[in-house]
Amino acid sequence: MEEETSKNELIAPHQMTLPIKKIWINEVKNVIKHNIHPKKDPGYDLITGKVLQELSQKGLKAITQIYNAILRIEYFPCQWKVGQIIMIAKPGKKNPDDIASYRPISLLPILSKILEKILLQRLTPIIDESKLIPSQKFGFRKKHGTIEQAHRLVNKIHKDLENKRYCSVAFIDVSQAFDKVWHTGLLYKLKRAFPHPAYTILKLYLTDRTFQVRYQEEYTTLHTIQLGVPQGSILGPILYSIYTADLPETEQTMTATYADDTAKSHYCFNKPSTPP
Numbered sequence: 001m002e003e004e005t006s007k008n009e010l011i012a013p014h015q016m017t018l019p020i021k022k023i024w025i026n027e028v029k030n031v032i033k034h035n036i037h038p039k040k041d042p043g044y045d046l047i048t049g050k051v052l053q054e055l056s057q058k059g060l061k062a063i064t065q066i067y068n069a070i071l072r073i074e075y076f077p078c079q080w081k082v083g084q085i086i087m088i089a090k091p092g093k094k095n096p097d098d099i100a101s102y103r104p105i106s107l108l109p110i111l112s113k114i115l116e117k118i119l120l121q122r123l124t125p126i127i128d129e130s131k132l133i134p135s136q137k138f139g140f141r142k143k144h145g146t147i148e149q150a151h152r153l154v155n156k157i158h159k160d161l162e163n164k165r166y167c168s169v170a171f172i173d174v175s176q177a178f179d180k181v182w183h184t185g186l187l188y189k190l191k192r193a194f195p196h197p198a199y200t201i202l203k204l205y206l207t208d209r210t211f212q213v214r215y216q217e218e219y220t221t222l223h224t225i226q227l228g229v230p231q232g233s234i235l236g237p238i239l240y241s242i243y244t245a246d247l248p249e250t251e252q253t254m255t256a257t258y259a260d261d262t263a264k265s266h267y268c269f270n271k272p273s274t275p276p
Contacts, residue, residue: 006188017195020071023118025057025064031117032060036110043109044082044212052110067115071197076204080112082222083211083230106211106231116205116234123198123238132193133241137257141241146258153256156265169265177260178240179228183207186229186243193242205235 038050055063070076083106093101127133136152138144153169160167174180183206191199209230210222229236229243237259247262249255256263 003184006184009188010184010191014191014196014199017197020119020197020201021122023064023067023071025060027118027121028064028067028114029060031114035117036114040110041086041107043107043112044084045079045109045111047110049110052114063111063114067118070115071201074197074200074204076201077112078208078210080109080115081205081209083108083209083225083232085211085213087213087215104213104231108230108232113234119201120234120238123194126194126198127238127242130193133238133245134255136255137241137245138259149256149258153254153263153265156254156256160265167265169263172262174260174262178231178236181228181240181243183227186239189242189245190239202235202239206230206239 032049032052032055036049036052038048038053040049042048085104085106087102088105089096090101090103095101133141138146138149157167157169187203187206190202193199194202206229209225211225212222213220229239240260244257244260247255247257254265256265
């Protein structure tokens with residue numbers, strides 16, 4: 001029933017709003033200069049960071065025009081939605097024929113990641129104003145690092161001990177969390193949270209993605225991705241945070257989340273007083 005309700009919501013008309021703010025050439029130039037490493041491996045399109053950093057003004061203008069056309073006609077290039085998986089051998093693993101001996105790394109087209117970075121700058125004010133991501137969710141956000149989250153959890157435990165309460169903590173680590181996001185459920189939440197242009201571009205970005213595995217000079221065929229947010233992407237962690245933003249809580253429970261790792265601290269009753 002939940003899946004049917006979500007699908008019905010997705011095909012319902014969406015309130016029309018103003019388009020996403022136009023992308024300027026200086027924005028593209030700044031992202032390439034400050035966020036793209038020249039030696040970063042290219043994705044499916046084979047365009048490297050070094051090539052982009054050496055582009056002329058005319059080349060930067062052409063890329064900017066492509067980005068604005070994507071927003072205007074609501075079409076995300078299929079070539080930019082291909083993840084190329086390379087296998088990195090894990091240290092200490094002796095069996096090269098065992099798949100568990102390798103760590104998969106997803107390489108995405110750099111041009112797509114530049115657009116993601118600029119889109120995130122436009123989506124962040126909406127996310128913050130609407131409080132789509134709760135304050136207790138840390139990771140991939142400014143001023144929300146591991147140290148701050150650890151201090152928050154330790155402070156909660158310290159207060160419970162000071163108030164002579166029993167405090168229990170459950171640590172949850174979801175295996176392959178980013179790969180298991182249900183697209184229909186995520187799109188349902190995105191449609192309710194974002195105006196039409198932003199939702200549409202996120203839907204185009206998320207759906208009909210494919211991947212292939214590259215090992216040395218060999219490549220597999222392309223396979224469709226049915227679940228998950230793109231690994232190695234800019235928007236992927238934010239989309240995951242929005243998807244998991246509605247974890248249930250009670251007055252006696254504190255949730256501390258960093259990316260896909262979660263700690264839930266709970267107190268239930270006071271400690272018995274010590275006899276004189």
